[in-house]
Amino acid sequence: MKTGRRPTIDDVARQAGVSKSLVSLVVRGDRHVSPERRASVLRAVGELGYRPNAMAQGLVQKKTRIVGVLVSDLNNPFFADVIAGIQARARAIGYRVLMSTGDRQPQHEDEAIETMLQLRVDGLILGSPMTESAQMVRASKELAVVVIGRPARAASVDSVADDGAAGALAVVKHCVSLGHRRIAHIDGGEGAGATERRVGYEAAMRKLRLQSEIVVGRGAYTEAGGHQGARELLDRRPRPTAIFAANDLAAIGALNAIEEAGLRVPQDISLVGYDNTSLAAMRHLSLTTVHQPRHDIGQMAMDLLIERIRGVRVKPRRVVLAPTLVVRTTTAPPPRDRIVPSVRRGRPNRRMSTVKAK
């Protein structure tokens, strides 16, 4: 780490024998510059190792061409693809992406947001934030804000999220079609979109005439949260025959708890996750789950943000994506079905209609 003064645009100008204004033009690629001067400026830039100071630029331009992305949890591979989508779009239009995380702690998230605001990023994408909505609104007074994973309430904030209720309904229907009735849910606590999924689960249970079987274990969007929620559920008698976890991470935690209890998935208990992360797709795990188009979500979020930044749109947009169920091998008919061999691999639909008719 050499600590000699870094070369400035003035140094380059002196070396190249031109004005700093001209250096500025060359560096920014303006075309009204004579080839000779351009060449000598570029040479000076190379010789001195000049690198424009983004802070000085930002100060005078009143924009940074930086978007900030808050990631609620780096342990969740969900965000890897979302961010890839964001970056792809950002790169295409010459924006830079800087990330930050609050480790799922609202206070830390607020600090991270504050940092971004002080840096005067042009826009902010909040990935499944834990922080409360008031913070977003506050931020949205100052810059463009898009939230991912939970529907925004404020008119100044756009959002991209899947339809958690629809996803939950698909899960419950799937379980019912396999013959399950005691379908429990492990919720995502304060996590983004967790309420939609839980309420969606409850509504789906009611819709399928299973309101008396509604059971929700307290969890979180983490392995530990899923583990704890599952323990709570496994202690109940009668035990649920299917567990719908709020996300894949929680499902893995639940799987651990189930195996610790000496039970097998899916023979004794069926298990469903949410998000269809790379984890769920692991052949070894092969988790039935709900798919969200992560890369698209990222791209969409960036598109919305740019519209806001450019001011081409003022009205709020709530993008709601239709989730799809991905059936893998952690779901199967409930154990009691197994005593009737002929029903074991029976057509799911018949059983579902039976339940509906009840």
Add this chain to the structure above:
Amino acid sequence: MKTGRRPTIDDVARQAGVSKSLVSLVVRGDRHVSPERRASVLRAVGELGYRPNAMAQGLVQKKTRIVGVLVSDLNNPFFADVIAGIQARARAIGYRVLMSTGDRQPQHEDEAIETMLQLRVDGLILGSPMTESAQMVRASKELAVVVIGRPARAASVDSVADDGAAGALAVVKHCVSLGHRRIAHIDGGEGAGATERRVGYEAAMRKLRLQSEIVVGRGAYTEAGGHQGARELLDRRPRPTAIFAANDLAAIGALNAIEEAGLRVPQDISLVGYDNTSLAAMRHLSLTTVHQPRHDIGQMAMDLLIERIRGVRVKPRRVVLAPTLVVRTTTAPPPRDRIVPSVRRGRPNRRMSTVKAK
């Protein structure tokens, strides 16, 4: 998004009826300010919603109190804990952390680094970068640089990494002690530290007189890389009885490939990963792997960076951590042992000494 001009320090000064210098003092918590003035400044700050402009501050102070962190792969949960460690230390001393990723593409990583340099962050932590060493050296001419996961070569760059050769040796010894001889390696390609692990594997094999059994499949620090490397190895005849993957992610990919081939782990093939990520610890996977103290690594990297930033140290430091083997359930004696029932659960050491004596 309201786009009225944001309040500046001058607005606050006017509103509070003091000079902007005084506002600056109050905002930064200087104690030589009278209580009344402080109160009125604070009131004005609240009323106007003033937020200091970090760019203007950085410009005049010639420092930002920001450290940049490059994450090579957001899919790898390895970095979640490392970053938690970095953040913990940074928070304690009033630094902010901004992250960036190049999605394992050297060119994108270079761009991310360039962004950080233009922003004039005070220091840079490179998490297992794919970019070549020359880029780091270039960056280290301008600011403090610490690299994680690979030993630095340049005198201007510090590093925190585990002893890949020692880790590889522990893995090979463990496999040999179980009775394996055909122990293959899936390498990490261009990934940080991959060379150390591969070379360490080869050295360990030679040390244990198994040089004729050295086989390396081409892979990467990703699930896909591990999958491909495993396919390569599984095609060989005779097939290896144990596979040592360059990291946990690759091990998972290998596991998929092994199961696709109709083989079982550990009955037919033993599998070992590296990093002891949360993935490996999953009860359902229960991967034998090599542990790295991730949180400590992050803290250590931040400590080194701060020393450099503060200029209290000029000489380079290479922190090398001793890895430890974590034996779980993906390793077992090779299949041919199974034909001799009495040996099936025999003491590993005896078998190991046998191999050594050969």
Add this chain to the structure above:
DNA sequence: TGCTAGCCTTGGAACGTTCCATATTTACTA
């Protein structure tokens, strides 16, 4: 009373850019 030593406060110069208005040169048109 005069002196000194803090405390508190301030104006203006920096920081490294871009933007703007203007100057100069060149090329084209009538």
Add this chain to the structure above:
DNA sequence: TAGTAAATATGGAACGTTCCAAGGCTAGCA
């Protein structure tokens, strides 16, 4: 040939802070 437009180039004023030197005030002390 003069006049005009376009292409090039430039100096200085911003941008929003902190830093620095200096000034006023108060209190304590001889």
